[in-house]
Amino acid sequence: MVKNLKYIDVAVALPVFGSYTYLVPEEMADIPLAGKRVFVPFGQRMVTGYVLCESKQENEARGDKEIKTIIDVLDEKPLFQSSMIPFFKWISDYYIHPIGEVIKTALPGGLNLYEIAYYAITDKGKEAAGRKQTVSLEERILRLLEKYPMSVKALCMEMSCDIPGALLYSMEKRKLIYKQKEIKPGKTKEKTESHFFLSGSCFPSCNISESQNKVIYCLKSNRELSLKRLNQLVPGASRAVRVLRDKGYITSCLKPVYRDPFGETISPDIAPVLTKEQEKAVSQIGNYLGKGFAPFLLTGITGSGKTEVYMNLASFAVNQGFGVIVLVPEIALISQMVRRFRARFGECVAILHSGLSAGEKLDQWIRIADKKTPVVIGARSAIFAPLSNTGIIIVDEEHDSSYKQEGGLRYNARDLAVVRAKLENCLVLLGSATPSVQSYYNVAIKKFSEVALTKRVEDRSLPEITVVDLKKNRDSRGIRRYFSEELIYRMKETLSRKEQVLLFLNRRGFSGFPVCGTCGEAVRCKNCDISLTLHKSANAYKCHYCGFTKASGSNCSNCGSTEIKLLGLGTEKVEAAVKNLFPEARVERMDSDTTVKKGSTVKILKGLSEKSIDVLVGTQMIAKGHDYPGITLVGIICADLSLAFPDFRAGERTFQVLAQVAGRAGRGASKGRVILQTYNPEHFTILSARDQDFKSFYEKEIRFREELNYPPFSRMIMIRLSGKDKKKTYECAKAIGKCCNALRQGNKSFQKLKLLGPIEASVTRIAGRFRWQILLKGDDSRPLHRFVHKIMFENAQKICGRNVSIYADVDPYFMM
């Protein structure tokens, strides 16, 4: 008789492609497993895997390959619904990334078990350790292990060299050493707290302390209380509770607690009456709710009230029992969005972003999975939220490059929002005042429907933008050159009216181009092919790529001269200049140097809203989405910094950041003004930004993209290689290039693909690693992805081995 065995498909959290089949032991056969983690044998190790699906199949259908049995089930409740599995599979396919690692990226960190192997010495090993005179590597290992068992990592550290795996394996075979395994649970666990309630209605009448009496009284009127709450109500409750419980008068149980990431209470707001345009937008989109997949692009100028549209749609969806995901590009904006949503929706808002501790994240995750919070707000990773019955996914500031994850699974959350909506048959709404060329193109080819907001709320006008030609500002020198008369005049005027000024420059630090005054050599990074930036507040030159620092007093490394000229400007220099020009003004700076500490961004933004800051100097951080009505003047110190980047999106990015930063002016009752300083006053990007005219920018830009066959007219995948050894990296790049050429020639469907490279990356070395790239372009995504898939899974590891790292970046954002 053939038993009805239960099999499961498991994605292991390892860099391997595809999923694996395992057998479920009979005693676990009744447990539903999909979406849970299991512990499985894999090769020589034990690893965590995620159950994708179950199947009951007869033995022989499996062929004669030996199927291993799972060791344990790690979760009581599934971590993701089975509806997420097609999403994970899509991501794995499209981004050419192992499915187990996709799921690992999607889940909150710290959940995985890991296994640590220790080596210990056997009696035979002890014998061998003492005998010989010469000290081989093997001998040294044995002598160390004689003291106590050690992990491979500890052994390597102790001996300060690499230990070949083959040696350990052979020593194990010869029974000189053996492996001990230890499994450590993941670091993050659900946090629980004791709750108390009365066991019955009979109470002690005498022999009872004051605090015991109070505890009983509190539990009578509240039914159930946590220990924490009881301690607040009754001093010394802990002891009283213990006594009462031991006597059987009260009962306790453990309940999960949620670490509240909001920290403060927010008072409810009153929804404003929508403008005609907002109302139209809400009904236009809301009409499609619950009727399947439909993608929208909300193009609304800065200050047109897009958030109000999001909130109305969200409440419409929640009232009909749907879930809502709102993606926001970064933490500072999330806190603003969360405040507005919480004021409207109260407790039912969950929040997910990298600023939360692992524990907080897990709590939020569980609350979402338990259907306690129909609204999820978060940064890009919130696209993986375990929300069920999703009605609408909203992506605010959809053009923002922080939706693109660099490192690990290189996904774009904006694109995934559309994919998830399609798979879950719901609405997706991308919103921006400066949409990406890609998204607007999707409107042009009727893939997305455009919904427009063309007016600012309450008839506030757009700021008036004056372009100042920096070329004509020649007579002044140094930093003065960057403060045109017009800008200084307007700043004076604004400050005298007690209004606020925002100064924008897209580069941090003091001097971005320190050069030796004697020999002309630039001060360069030791590890990267790039100039260092002087940071005066840190008294050091810093590398913006690898973090290398060098004391600010250092001499020229070429000629030893002490005379270093500080060319190039950054926000620090601007801040110093403002303090010099306006000694009375309260000046602050917001860039990634001043916002390292947790909470510092919020502090600066609070200063803005409380008007304890007169002038804020900052990088693109200040350009994004913020709504501060006190700002009436925006100064763009030098608009050109990003225009010259060797990247086909340089124009798009420049337009976006300029239009966004200009949009920060005049959001309150008084009119705003923008001084835009530039060396290229005739460039169409600058002109369109001046006119806040996205369409005119798009019309020009799209023609240029078409001519050069750049996205959205083609698809791109970048294969990147890097390694510490210059020659090896170069050779691997050449070898991969050769494979690409051979594959393309040998297969008809690949012949249309364009192959650019291998070439050295624009920044040839970062953090001591030499960098090469191969850019692949295709009109159609399917053959392109199939092609790269073949290269990555059939050739890459064989050619590159351990010393050179290689990965594919699908739809790359940063071309350098």
Ligand code: ADP
């Ligand atoms: P956007 O994101 O489009 O730049 P916001 O959503 O931040 O604009 O809205 C700008 C300001 O206008 C906010 O302070 C918001 O509270 C306010 N606002 C939005 N809609 C209305 C409305 N219908 N009536 C009054 N004020 C509104």
Ligand code: ZN
């Ligand atoms: Zn020099």
Ligand code: ZN
């Ligand atoms: Zn560096």
